[in-house]
Amino acid sequence: MDVPQQLVKFTSDRLVIDEEVAKYLSTLTGVAEVISVVGKHRTGKSYLLSRFFGDRNGFKVGHSYKACTKGIWVWARPHPSRPDTNLLLLDTEGADDFDGIVNLARSYVRMLNNNESVCLREAAKDMTETQLNHAFREAWDEFQSCVQKAIINKLPMETELKDIHSQAQQCAMKTYEKYTRFFIDIQKTLDKKSELLVLIENNREVLLKMNYEKSELKCRKEFDILKKKHIGPLTDYTGKEAFEKMRSRIKQLIDEYEKLTGMGPAKDKTFAKLCETELVNLLTVSFQATINFIEQQYAERKAKIQDFVGNLKNIADIMDKLQMDSTIANVAGSSAAVVGSVLTITGLALLPFTFGASAILTGVGVGVGVAGGVTTVTADICRFVKNKNLNSDVKETHEKIMEDLNYIAELLQYVCNQLSQQKEVVDSNWMNHVFRLFAFGNFVGVLDDIVGVGIRVAANVARVAGIVLAALALVLDAYAIIKKSIEIHKGCKTERAKQIRELAQSIEKELTKVDDFIAQMRKQKKGIQ
Ligand SMILES: Nc1nc2c(ncn2[C@@H]2O[C@H](COP(=O)(O)OP(=O)(O)OP(=O)(O)O)[C@@H](O)[C@H]2O)c(=O)[nH]1
Ligand SMILES: [Mg+2]
Structure with a gap:
């Protein structure tokens, strides 16, 4: 091929392969090695390709600010050192030329719609996948960082946590839309969005559970501290007043526990459990101590x-x-x-x-x-x-x-x-509750x-x-x-x-x-x- 020929050109919204040129290329024998240059327009692509062979009359070089090369040009040249090989030099249209991009996009869409190019369809599929996954990941990261920011060092109540969750969800959705705003495959974009929403929704339960467990742990810890402070060792509870003393100590413990703030959503339920077990048992033990005392006093006098x-x-x-x-x-x-x-x-x-x-x-x-x-x-x-x-x-x-x-x-x-x-x-x-449980359990x-x-x-x-x-x-x-x-x-x-x-x-x-x-x-x- 003495001079470069245009292999692909646009006609309205079509990418058309020049049949003559294609035919000529098909007559070539041996190995074909392709050298193609792509990049921004007006950056010397055509000039560079032409210079491979020291030939100034190769691809057309523009001398103004306007884009020069249109479509794809091919120049088939014998390999300088391998006789069985042909070099196919491909010069392409500037990638950021607005008109060019619009034309290219139009033709791609048409080709995709008409299922004209398997290659393009597969590429588009991959691209869709990659792009959507990326948007999905970014949005999910955004969601998690919003949640973390809101609950760090805090045990929000369930309603607060719900607000935090829906705000983080909104942020995540914004991010997702930012990444998929120009995405052509609307259905796939929506499907992925639903997938993201389900994940976020499921996370609500996880978040609630995690927060609740954290709160429960804190409540138990605080309770243990109060127990040590107000109840002390069981050996302190002997004699007639054991039960009465325990009752008043438990009341103090309850009063102080009630005043605790920032304990999170498990505060009441955890305490109910602790009442059922620990406090009722404490009352029972002290009650036994009182009865022991009465029994002993009685035994001493009975004879x-x-x-x-x-x-x-x-x-x-x-x-x-x-x-x-x-x-x-x-x-x-x-x-x-x-x-x-x-x-x-x-x-x-x-x-x-x-x-x-x-x-x-x-x-x-x-x-x-x-x-x-x-x-x-x-x-x-x-x-x-x-x-x-x-x-x-x-x-x-x-x-x-x-x-x-x-x-x-x-x-x-x-x-x-x-x-x-x-x-x-x-x-x-709570005191009534503990006493009721005690009475019920014991009597x-x-x-x-x-x-x-x-x-x-x-x-x-x-x-x-x-x-x-x-x-x-x-x-x-x-x-x-x-x-x-x-x-x-x-x-x-x-x-x-x-x-x-x-x-x-x-x-x-x-x-x-x-x-x-x-x-x-x-x-x-x-x-x-
Ligand atoms: N001084 C100098 N000028 C260059 C060089 N490469 C290209 N040019 C000039 O830059 C201008 C544009 O070169 P082209 O080869 O047409 O650029 P292109 O990237 O093919 O442009 P489009 O086809 O419009 O995308 C021409 O005037 C070239 O002579 C270089 O290395 N040095
Ligand atoms: Mg050019």
């Missing part, structure tokens, strides 16, 4: 009270056995047995028998020894009476039994008050019954305590009856024995109830193991 009851029964038995026709000496002897029991009741059983008798005798002002002719003991009795004022000891010991019973009643009353107090005191909602919804029973038991024990002193009077009275048994009617004595026995039984009955009540409290859930 003494039971002795008292046993001796009341003895007295009644002895009274029943007494014969109406006993001699005074017999009466005195039996009376001494009664008195012995009385003294056992009063805790003075260790005293020598005669001393005990003398004490009571003093109390009622009767000299039974003399009357009964028990002369051998009389002297001892009189000596003892002179030395000690046992009557006041007797009284004191009875008062102690009464105190013991009253104390047990108070303890029962106290624990019942503690259990029912929550209903009257309007604490924070399976029968808290009212338990409290009711407990208060009844406490009241009865207190009532029994109230009649213990009367019991003493009754016993002493019994003694008086025995002493004067010769003059007293049989029925009267039996009546007293009956009264004493009834008193013993009623005390026993109340003790059983106390046992039952404490056992019921003990049976409750054990708490933290």
Whole structure:
């Protein structure tokens, strides 16, 4: 080919291959090597290609600012050193020439639409893919950076997070549109956009979950700090007040937790869980400590009270056995047995028998020894009476039994008050919640019954305590009856024995109830193991 020929030209919106030139090219044999130059217009492409062969008459070179080369020009030249090879020099139109680009674009679109070029179609497909993926990536990056910027060092609430999410989504969409604004394949652009939206939408859940977990972690951490601060070691909770103290400490903890800010969306739910587990367990453990204390106090006193009851029964038995026709000496002897029991009741059983008798005798002002002719003991009795004022000891010991019973009643009353107090005191909602859970877990919804029973038991024990002193009077009275048994009617004595026995039984009955009540409290859930 002596001079370059135009291989491709535009006719309106068509890229047309010159048939003549194509035909000529097809006649060439051997290897064809293509050298093509592309680039901006007016930059010396044509000039450079021509200069390969030192030939100034090659491709047309422009001398003004206007684009010179149009379409694609070809110049087939024999290879300078390989005889079987032809060089095909391709000179192309300036790539940034506006008219040229418009023409090129038009012709590409037409070719694509008419499916005229497989090569072009595949290239366009690749380009579409690449371009869309790029837009997609950029938009996704934009979304994530917007989210990060908004939530860094912060635990937004769910509504805030939703706003952050939709704002980040808007930013991402803007970026996507920026990259696909001039994209020709509208359908594919929309499809990819939907894909992006789905990804962003799914991320909303991920984001919420992530934020929630972060918030939950923070809440637990804060809770642990508050627990350490307000509750401290469990060994601090002993004695009667263990439960009450724990309740007030838990209330302080709750108050402070409620005031915490910036805890994120998990603040309430996490706390509800912590109430259910940790706080309820703490209450349970402290409740057990209080019950342990009551039980121990009761055990310490129970034996003494039971002795008292046993001796009341003895007295009644002895009274029943007494014969109406006993001699005074017999009466005195039996009376001494009664008195012995009385003294056992009063805790003075260790005293020598005669001393005990003398004490009571003093109390009622009767000299039974003399009357009964028990002369051998009389002297001892009189000596003892002179030395000690046992009557006041007797009284004191009875008062102690009464105190013991009253104390047990108070303890029962106290624990019942503690259990029912929550209903009257309007604490924070969380405190109510914790107490409800505690009560429900421990008393399976029968808290009212338990409290009711407990208060009844406490009241009865207190009532029994109230009649213990009367019991003493009754016993002493019994003694008086025995002493004067010769003059007293049989029925009267039996009546007293009956009264004493009834008193013993009623005390026993109340003790059983106390046992039952404490056992019921003990049976409750054990708490933290
Ligand atoms: N001084 C100098 N002038 C050059 C050189 N290369 C090209 N020219 C001049 O620059 C002008 C444009 O050169 P062309 O070869 O027509 O440029 P082109 O890139 O083919 O231009 P279009 O066909 O319009 O795209 C001509 O006047 C050349 O003589 C060079 O290396 N030095
Ligand atoms: Mg040129």
